[in-house]
Amino acid sequence: MSILSENIRFLRDNMKASQQKVADEISITRGRYSTYEEGRSEPPIELLIKISKYFKVNIDLLITVDLKKYSVEDLVSLPNNRTLLPMKVDQTGENKIEIVPQKASMGYLNGYSDPDFVDSLQHLSLPFLRNGKFRAFPADGDSMPPYNDGTFIVGKYVEDRKDLKKGKTYIFITKDGIVYKRYSHQNDSGSFVSSDNTFYEPYEIKWHEVYEIWEFACSINTQELRIENLEYKEIRSMFEELRSEIRTSKKTT
Incomplete structure (x- = not known):
């Protein structure tokens, strides 16, 4: 049986409705309706x-998600019906925060719309994060110091891109990967973001490439922050600022 047939049987049983009643409501015969359930x-x-x-x-939902396993109340629909986020809580009622490990970060681009994939991720609960859907993503590279490899950024799901706030940092899930950047502004074509490490140039993320957006909620470090790494980034930032000042000076002379 297909997911659809399983789902409509399950939903009808929950409503305690007969096949005849459903068939009458959608203006077909009971025999025809039964072929769909079977x-x-x-x-x-x-x-x-x-x-x-x-x-x-x-x-x-009807054709892609097993509603016996994930109730409609536990799912959040994303824009354009592209994907679903299971809303789970632990035994104490705390929101479960799924952890996307580095090794699963690329798989997330394929599995983010699959509740079974999301359900397979490890999770944790943080009592100070409530009233929203949260998920933890791995930081990568040196573009957003002091966050680097070994850090997880916990993000709160953003339902509408109009809710993005200038100067805040966000995790963008795009068709090319997972990026953590500081938001600047937006237009109809995309969002303009930048790195805190000024060595990297600001750029635009096209809206048609964006799957999900998560606002920074907190960070979790799994490794000690190395002072020499921070000093190295600061030195590189100083050279970048010096280079910018030289360019400005040349334009005015």
């Missing part, structure tokens, strides 16, 4: 829309 045939799109409206569950 997986012997698939409904055409116009009928699938009616089924979706009757059960008050969007089509994306």
Whole structure:
């Protein structure tokens, strides 16, 4: 049986409705409806829309997610029905924060829309992070000091790009990877971001490349911060500022 057939049977049983009642509501015969529950045939799109409206569950959920395992209440729909985020809590009621390890960071780009993949990730709970969906991502490189390899940035899911705040830092999940940057401004085509390490130039992330956005909530370091690394970054930053001043001086002479 398909996910769809399993789901509509499950939803109907939860509603304590008969096959005849559902069939009457969507204007088909009971025999035809039973073929959909038994997986012997698939409904055409116009009928699938009616089924979706009757059960008050969007089509994306009906055909992709096992609703016996993930209830509708535990899922958050993203814009354009592109993906779903399972909302889980532990036995004490604390929000579960999934941890995306470095080795799984590229797999996340393929599995972020798969609740089973997300459910397979390790998780933790932080009692001071409430009222939202949080997820931990690995920091990579030296563009956002003092965060580097061994640091996890915990982000709060951003539902609308209009909620981005100038000067705040965000994790952008894009088709090319996971990036942690400071937000500057946006337009219809994309978001303009920069690194705290001024060695790296600001750039634009195109909206059509963005899957998810997470606002910085806290960080978790798994390694000691090395002072010499910070000093090295500061020295490089000083040279970058000096280079900028030289360019400005040349323009005015």
